[in-house]
Ligand SMILES: Nc1ncnc2c1ncn2[C@@H]1O[C@H](COP(=O)(O)OP(=O)(O)OP(=O)(O)O)[C@@H](O)[C@H]1O
Ligand SMILES: O=P(O)(O)O[C@H]1[C@H](OP(=O)(O)O)[C@@H](OP(=O)(O)O)[C@@H](O)[C@@H](O)[C@@H]1OP(=O)(O)O
Ligand SMILES: [Mg+2]
């Protein structure tokens with residue numbers, strides 16, 4: 001449906017320069033323009049409150065100052081949609097709370113023998129804890145991946161190490177999360193979510209570790225952003241071309257499962273723009289583990305991202321009268337299915353609230369952004 005002649009929408013974007021270079025492509029600007037949507041850069045050097053007018057603001061900026069700016073802007077411009085709420089995004093800045101939400105997803109129907117969950121993990125806050133820690137006693141065994149607890153977009157927050165044995169623990173710099181390394185055939189599935197749109201792509205991941213070789217491996221191995229390593233930048237226009245893995249043999253997980261997890265996460269987190277990383281647990285045929293969730297990921301690597309994002313903006317902008325965005329979660333279908341509990345999968349026939357539960361309010365009565 002086209003907007004009546006003359007009516008245009010302004011979408012303000014607040015992005016770090018690297019993100020701006022990859023996301024704000026001419027192709028996106030033009031496709032949005034055809035749908036009467038103008039993408040307008042927010043100048044981070046000036047107060048947000050002095051900028052606009054905007055109908056919608058999208059953003060990926062860290063820090064209290066930016067949150068304060070958004071709060072002031074919302075108070076002054078209650079009709080402007082902010083996607084997403086900074087409080088909701090905050091949950092993804094900690095690798096424990098990030099994955100906890102997956103454990104809270106209930107009633108996702110799975111095909112026979114298909115299940116999902118997260119790897120076992122513990123947080124370590126203090127360097128003195130690390131050395132005399134009894135990993136096995138806490139349900140973890142080597143190898144483990146050590147990930148910085150904080151995921152704040154810094155290069156440091158992506159620095160991981162694969163720890164093979166006790167010697168490797170000594171180099172860790174808490175606060176870190178120790179997560180069991182799960183063999184998964186060297187392939188990772190990146191599931192991009194844009195409102196109710198879901199797209200899964202395959203990427204290269206860390207190779208499997210052979211348990212028999214563990215004894216001979218030296219303490220630990222450091223790495224960073226493995227799944228982005230085959231991403232190249234086209235000279236001149238900073239266009240990202242993702243060499244998605246096409247090994248011709250790895251099947252993607254059942255799409256229904258991914259869509260259900262995506263819908264569940266959207267509702268539970270109150271977010272519209274994110275991706276999540278999934279691996280297939282080689283020990284248990286059809287068990288899928290969510291290992292990472294990223295806010296406003298590298299959408300430019302997603303096929304036809306310009307159309308997907310433009311359609312999303314259009315939908316959101318045309319729901320503003322209702323002050324709500326229908327998340328279309330389809331929760332009132334058959335509720336008997338699988339519920340994720342700990343690392344176990346149990347059957348559930350729990351009742352689910354329909355109606356209100358299917359919608360996420362974006363603004364409250366005073367039309368300030370709220371958390372769901
Ligand atoms: N539990 C795990 N078992 C096996 N491999 C893992 C596990 N966790 C992470 N990995 C591997 O390490 C990589 C980096 O981990 P993770 O995705 O948590 O880091 P990140 O820096 O947040 O990544 P991104 O660039 O997607 O934000 C994954 O892409 C995957 O290859
Ligand atoms: O550009 P940004 O800083 O947002 O980087 C994000 C990066 O997107 P990019 O491709 O645009 O670099 C994402 O890649 P994909 O998952 O989509 O492959 C992922 O690595 C996020 O974790 C990064 O966000 P951060 O965790 O650092 O906040
Ligand atoms: Mg990841």
Ligand SMILES: [Mg+2]
Pocket residue numbers: 151292293294
């Ligand atoms: Mg991440």
